[in-house]
Amino acid sequence: MSEPLIVDSKSARRQFIQCQQCRKSSEHNHKLFKCTGCDVTLYCSRECQRKHWPSHKTRCRINQEQKSLFKEYDKRILEKATSSGADSPAPLLTTQLTDELRAFASKFRPLVFQAAFNALDIANHCFAWQQLAFYVILERIPHVDPASRPWSRFRVLEAIALPYMAMRMMKQWDNGMAETVIEQTLAQQREHLSVEGTIGTITIMIGARCDAEPKGVAIHDTLWMAFGEHSQGAMVIEDKWRDTFVDTVERMCGRSPEAQASTAGAGVEAVRIGA
Numbered sequence: 001m002s003e004p005l006i007v008d009s010k011s012a013r014r015q016f017i018q019c020q021q022c023r024k025s026s027e028h029n030h031k032l033f034k035c036t037g038c039d040v041t042l043y044c045s046r047e048c049q050r051k052h053w054p055s056h057k058t059r060c061r062i063n064q065e066q067k068s069l070f071k072e073y074d075k076r077i078l079e080k081a082t083s084s085g086a087d088s089p090a091p092l093l094t095t096q097l098t099d100e101l102r103a104f105a106s107k108f109r110p111l112v113f114q115a116a117f118n119a120l121d122i123a124n125h126c127f128a129w130q131q132l133a134f135y136v137i138l139e140r141i142p143h144v145d146p147a148s149r150p151w152s153r154f155r156v157l158e159a160i161a162l163p164y165m166a167m168r169m170m171k172q173w174d175n176g177m178a179e180t181v182i183e184q185t186l187a188q189q190r191e192h193l194s195v196e197g198t199i200g201t202i203t204i205m206i207g208a209r210c211d212a213e214p215k216g217v218a219i220h221d222t223l224w225m226a227f228g229e230h231s232q233g234a235m236v237i238e239d240k241w242r243d244t245f246v247d248t249v250e251r252m253c254g255r256s257p258e259a260q261a262s263t264a265g266a267g268v269e270a271v272r273i274g275a
């Protein structure tokens with residue numbers, strides 16, 4: 001096994017930002033670019049983008065649909081804010097929350113992978129990624145400093161291994177989201193397995209609740225992380241992986257873990273299944 005990874009180092013992050021087709025990372029100065037359709041999925045070359053299109057097509061459409069849906073939500077949020085007076089604080093828009101979630105996912109990628117590797121207990125159940133997703137629930141810190149870094153505006157409320165079967169039964173996802181995620185997951189897993197050196201693909205869902213109208217919408221960012229030879233440094237067994245995950249996020253965001261103890265765990269009952 002290679003050296004354990006320093007999860008908050010730049011090189012670790014680069015190692016985990018990969019072309020969605022060939023898994024080449026930006027570590028060795030491969031410049032990655034985003035799909036212009038959805039502005040989300042990363043590629044190292046036009047050729048990889050072309051090869052990936054048959055499977056990306058659905059995801060690209062979903063990403064775009066989501067974008068316009070969120071714009072619609074934003075409109076309602078802004079309308080409501082205008083009617084409630086000028087001196088109320090600026091509301092949190094769904095598009096902003098989405099961007100912040102993506103910033104979080106990007107900043108904490110190696111750390112999230114490490115937590116997922118342990119949550120799914122892949123060291124002992126090497127095919128666990130075929131049945132379980134890693135689900136992270138974040139809480140956006142209220143009244144954040146607008147000048148703060150977008151990725152630093154969350155704390156981890158819960159992190160669980162979530163069986164795909166349970167995902168299907170979760171009431172708040174009955175809009176077909178579970179099926180979409182599962183379908184995408186199967187496609188990603190198939191593709192990644194054809195890349196040399198890949199052992200499997202972990203599905204990671206990072207969600208946060210949006211308190212504005214429509215009430216209680218939870219926004220998710222889903223990522224698929226292939227692992228294998230290239231991620232050996234992050235495949236470290238940790239018994240207290242959840243504490244490490246929560247505390248490292250707090251530390252990297254410049255907050256002290258002790259100060260959060262009183263609020264942690266609030267409001268997670270609804271999703272505590274399959275843990």
Ligand SMILES: [Zn+2]
Binds near residue numbers: 022024043045048
């Ligand atoms: Zn590529």
Ligand SMILES: [Zn+2]
Binds near residue numbers: 035036038040060063
């Ligand atoms: Zn796209």
